[in-house]
Amino acid sequence: MGEKILMKGNEAVAEAAIRAGCRHYFAYPITPQSELIEHMAKRMPQVGGTFLQAESEVAAINMVMGTGACGKRVMTSSSSPGISLKQEGISYIAALKIPAVIVNVQRGGPGLGNIAPQQADYFQAVRGGGHGDYFTPTLSPESVQEFADMAPLAFELAENYRTPVMILSDGMLGQMMEPVEFPDAYPAPRDCSDWCLGPQKGRDVNHILNSLYIEPYDLKARTEELFRVYEQIRAKEVRFELYNMGADPRILTVATGTAARIVKSAIDALKEEGIEVGLVRPITVWPFPSQAVAQAAMGKDVVITIELNMGQMLEDVRLAVCGTSPVEFYGVAGGVVFTPEEVAQAIRSRIP
Amino acid sequence: MKVLATRPKGLTSVRQHYCPGCLHGVAHRLIGESLEELGIIERTIGVAPVGCAVFAYNFFSCDMIQVPHGRAPAVATGMIRARPDCIVFTYQGDGDLAAIGTAETIHAANRNENISIFFINNAVYGMTGGQMAPTTLPGMKATTSPYGRDVKDTGYPMRMCEILSELEMPNYIERVSLLSPKEILKAKKAVKKALQYNVEGKGLSFVEMISTCPTNWGMEPLAAREWARENMLPVFPPGLFKDRSAQGEKKKEAAS
Numbered sequence: 204m205g206e207k208i209l210m211k212g213n214e215a216v217a218e219a220a221i222r223a224g225c226r227h228y229f230a231y232p233i234t235p236q237s238e239l240i241e242h243m244a245k246r247m248p249q250v251g252g253t254f255l256q257a258e259s260e261v262a263a264i265n266m267v268m269g270t271g272a273c274g275k276r277v278m279t280s281s282s283s284p285g286i287s288l289k290q291e292g293i294s295y296i297a298a299l300k301i302p303a304v305i306v307n308v309q310r311g312g313p314g315l316g317n318i319a320p321q322q323a324d325y326f327q328a329v330r331g332g333g334h335g336d337y338f339t340p341t342l343s344p345e346s347v348q349e350f351a352d353m354a355p356l357a358f359e360l361a362e363n364y365r366t367p368v369m370i371l372s373d374g375m376l377g378q379m380m381e382p383v384e385f386p387d388a389y390p391a392p393r394d395c396s397d398w399c400l401g402p403q404k405g406r407d408v409n410h411i412l413n414s415l416y417i418e419p420y421d422l423k424a425r426t427e428e429l430f431r432v433y434e435q436i437r438a439k440e441v442r443f444e445l446y447n448m449g450a451d452p453r454i455l456t457v458a459t460g461t462a463a464r465i466v467k468s469a470i471d472a473l474k475e476e477g478i479e480v481g482l483v484r485p486i487t488v489w490p491f492p493s494q495a496v497a498q499a500a501m502g503k504d505v506v507i508t509i510e511l512n513m514g515q516m517l518e519d520v521r522l523a524v525c526g527t528s529p530v531e532f533y534g535v536a537g538g539v540v541f542t543p544e545e546v547a548q549a550i551r552s553r554i555p
Numbered sequence: 556m557k558v559l560a561t562r563p564k565g566l567t568s569v570r571q572h573y574c575p576g577c578l579h580g581v582a583h584r585l586i587g588e589s590l591e592e593l594g595i596i597e598r599t600i601g602v603a604p605v606g607c608a609v610f611a612y613n614f615f616s617c618d619m620i621q622v623p624h625g626r627a628p629a630v631a632t633g634m635i636r637a638r639p640d641c642i643v644f645t646y647q648g649d650g651d652l653a654a655i656g657t658a659e660t661i662h663a664a665n666r667n668e669n670i671s672i673f674f675i676n677n678a679v680y681g682m683t684g685g686q687m688a689p690t691t692l693p694g695m696k697a698t699t700s701p702y703g704r705d706v707k708d709t710g711y712p713m714r715m716c717e718i719l720s721e722l723e724m725p726n727y728i729e730r731v732s733l734l735s736p737k738e739i740l741k742a743k744k745a746v747k748k749a750l751q752y753n754v755e756g757k758g759l760s761f762v763e764m765i766s767t768c769p770t771n772w773g774m775e776p777l778a779a780r781e782w783a784r785e786n787m788l789p790v791f792p793p794g795l796f797k798d799r800s801a802q803g804e805k806k807k808e809a810a811s
Contacts, residue, residue, distance in 0.1 A: 228635055253636045257629070258662035265659070266625040269633020272620050273600075273641075275721040277633070401638050403597040406641050411612045412620040536721075 207382040208444065211525045212347040212372065213238035213280075215383045216306060218246065219354035220278050223389040226252035227277040229266035231259055232317045233285045235374035236308035240280065260285040262290030264305070271301040272412050274399030276358050276392055280306035282374070283324050285313065286332075291366050294333030297429070298414035300398075302361035304354070305339075306370045308377040311538030316384050319538025320374035320461055325515035328371045329489040338433050340440065341369045341489040343459040347381035348485075360440060362393040364432050371488060373511070375461045390554050433490075442486035443495045445514075446470060452479035454554060455499050455528075457486045457520045458509040461540070466509050468543035469550060480550055488516065496523035503528045509546060510534040529555070565590035569613045576769040576776025579607060582675055583614055585739070586644070589747040590617065593754060599642040600634055602627040606648035607681040625656025628663035631670045642753050644671040649690040650680045653713045657689075660715070667724035667758035671749040674715060677766040678787060685771030689713040692786055697771075712790055716763050720796040726758035726798040732765040732788060734780045741793075756798045757804040765791055 210218070217239045219227070228243045240256070247254035253270075257263035263279050270277040281289060286307045297302050304548075309324050311317035328341045340360055344350040350372055357368040400410050416422035434481050444463075458466040463484040472479045483499045485492050496519075500506045506528050508517040514532045521530050533549035535541050541549075562568065565587030568650050573579045590596045599617035599625060603609055605624035612619035622630045627645035635643045652660050652674050663670065679697050680686040687697040687704055690712045694703040716730045727749060731742035742764055749760030767779040 227633070229633065255636065256634070258658050259643070261626065262629040262659050262662065264634075265623065265629035266633035266636070268622065268626075269620075269630035269635075270637040271633070272639035273634055275637045277637070291623055292626070299620070400600045400620060400634070401598075401641055403618060409616060410618045413612050415609060415621055 204342050205385050205386050205387065209380050210383050211238050211348065211378060211380050212350045212376040213308060213378070214242045215347050215351035216354050216370065217242035218522065219351040219385060220304070221246050221250055221252070222385055222476050223355035223358055224275070224392060225276040225278050225354070226250065226357065227270040227275050228279065228525045229255050229257050229263040229270070229277070230279050230281060231257050231263050231285060233282045235310055235377050236282045236306070236379070238308065238377070243330070259505040260288035260512045261292065263277060263529050264289040264296070266304050268296050268299070268301060269413045271303040272299065272400050273403065274313055278306065281414065282308045282310045283312050286324060286327070289542055290327070290333035293339060294335050294337065294527065295414055296367045297337040298335065298494070299412045300365040301412070302358070302365055304357040304361055304370065306372065309373040310373065314365055315545065317538045318374060318510065321536070321538050322348060322373060322462060322511040323515070323536070324371065325488065325510070325512065329519070330490065332333060337429060338489055339367050341371050341487065343371050343488045344376060345460050345484065347376060347379060348383050350376050350407035351383050353384065361468060361509065362395070364436055366432065371460070373461050387389035408530050419430070425549055437490040440487060441492045441495070442482040443492035444483035444486060445495070445499065446484060447479065448481040448499060450474070450479040450481070452481040453459070454478070454480045454503045454550065455503045455506045456480055456482045456509055456550065457506065457516070458482060459516060462509050462511050465541060465543055468547055472543060472547050473550060478551070478554070485516070491518070491519045491523070493523040497521055497525065497527070500524045500528045505529050505531055505553055507531045507533060507550060507553050509549070511540060512536060557621055562655040563591045565596050565616055566614055567616045571614055572610055574770040574780065576767070578766040579675065581733050581739055582673065582764050582766065582799065583611070584674060585743045585746045586646070589750050593746065593750055595642045595750065595754060598640065599644065600638070602631050602643065604645070604647040604651040606651050608646050608648060609682065613644050625651050625654070626659055627651070627656065627676070628659040628668070628670070628672060628811065630712070631667050632663055632666070635668055635670050639669070642750060644673060644750065648681065649674070649676045649678065649688040653689040653715050661707040661719065664719045664725045664759050664761060665722050667726060669753055669756055669758050671753055671762070673746065673749070674761065674763040676701040676791060677754065677768040678770050679771045681768050681771055685768070692790055693697045714791060716761065716796045719761055721738070724758065725761060725797055726799045727752050727760040728764065730763040730791060730793045732793050734765065734767070734784050749764065752800060763791070765793065784798050
């Protein structure tokens, strides 16, 4: 590991992507991810890469599709309204099995909302987002370091499973400065010569990337092929963190990203009062760590889902807990960020 | 036995699905022949649109991708930036290129991306059953303009060559027609020149081909061509709109 550098999350993830070998980046300006596109604009020419400010979010994701189809590491980033515009492209990228990385620095919504941090794009990220039967593996960081570390991880997952991968961050992590260390080595790009588009010398067949299957049985087979990959991802790539579970708490919380970070502070404060509270922090929100949540929830007095929205991950928690413990929710909308004290009080008030 | 004509190597042997009298097959052949003659099949990537030519990925013998409606120039941009050693072309209809994909078309042209855009203009949405396109003529009937296109309501046909010619950077813009063998031979020259300019890295080539849609126009193929000659060519006059490379050569000659 190198020296620690004080960076904003937006800059750190951009820098990590470049160090991980990403040489193509296409995006459209939107707050609160501006530092990301600006870092790329500055750094890509220095490393001989391509930075292109697209005419729209729609064009940017389609440029990503083109570069990804040629087998090159490629990334785009945006914030909530922009990510909505990219969803058509993400559906195609999933259908065409093209590796690509999309960063969502979430802001307040719906509509134009505001530029404050929110977690209200959870459903959009983990339920598919665009049209059709597909999923997007989605990573949820809680610190600038983790945000940066997710860039190489996202490329690795995208290439191993030939899928778009989303990093679901928020305006807090994007704007916040923290010390970051970058690893000395990154995973090498996976060989994609068996499917990618480009020079055809040395192969007999031309490669075709297509998502049109006029015959329903053909599309059925293709979709089932995608879902076999999703099953592998579910089996191998679930990531989560357990916090204060060693204290045998009677109360469990489930929170991700920025919310989880605040919940941890609340848990530490409650510990001093003699109230033990555990946390499961999903790091992959798709695939969701259902088994970990189910196991942690076993025999608890209450499971409290805590989110910066009106209750979205709550549904995944309920599905995981499946009625074995009572599931409660604490959340806040509009880009309002709760304090550790507010979270602690919300937990206290939900203890049966 | 002497072979007078055969399928160009740039096309596959897959049987094309186009309607009788449709000129997509002709346009495909012009591109297929040019790819073969320029010796670039093995490093060409084609981008198929949404529309009648959606199955084009089966018909060209190079690498192919099928992309979202109207987004071909953006996808092609991503490709040429990733693989500047390749030749990248898009093949798009009027709805794809001049309606839902207007922004992608104009901006790819404005950046002078080193790609070829082949634009088939037959004044209707073909695949979906003959709806009004941005290129539908004033008064022309379509399934979504059953009383004829009312320009007060939906504006005049979009002349893409003229619009793009206002931009500073695009290298080569030409409109040709596919209505007769003579015009097809001329169109072939434009198609080949478009790709040749990409081989030389000169930037964007845009070739609009005036075509017909006998099925959705409700006409016999030959009658459709006559109708197009009388009605489309005055609105979409064939001609060379921009050839910056050729102008550059002339300037060089004049200077020397």
